[in-house]
Amino acid sequence: MPVSFDLRMPDTASANSPLALCDRLLRLAQDAGQAGFPVAAEHLLYLADTLFEPPAPHVAARSKSSKGRHADR
Numbered sequence: 001m002p003v004s005f006d007l008r009m010p011d012t013a014s015a016n017s018p019l020a021l022c023d024r025l026l027r028l029a030q031d032a033g034q035a036g037f038p039v040a041a042e043h044l045l046y047l048a049d050t051l052f053e054p055p056a057p058h059v060a061a062r063s064k065s066s067k068g069r070h071a072d073r
Contacts, residue, residue, distance in 0.1 A: 022048045 029044035 018051045022051045025051075 025048035033041035
């Protein structure tokens, strides 16, 4: 059974809100999972989650410390 993806966004100001983007990402993740792309679905869920949750502190600390190490070279 072919799966079709509707990539059109409504032409309203609310379409640019974080909530609308999150809803779109969740729907795309669901479609990707149903189409047999679980890794893509997980990435889309992660993106939706980052809209409302700040990144974990260890991720931010790791990226800052890696910049410092490369600056010495």
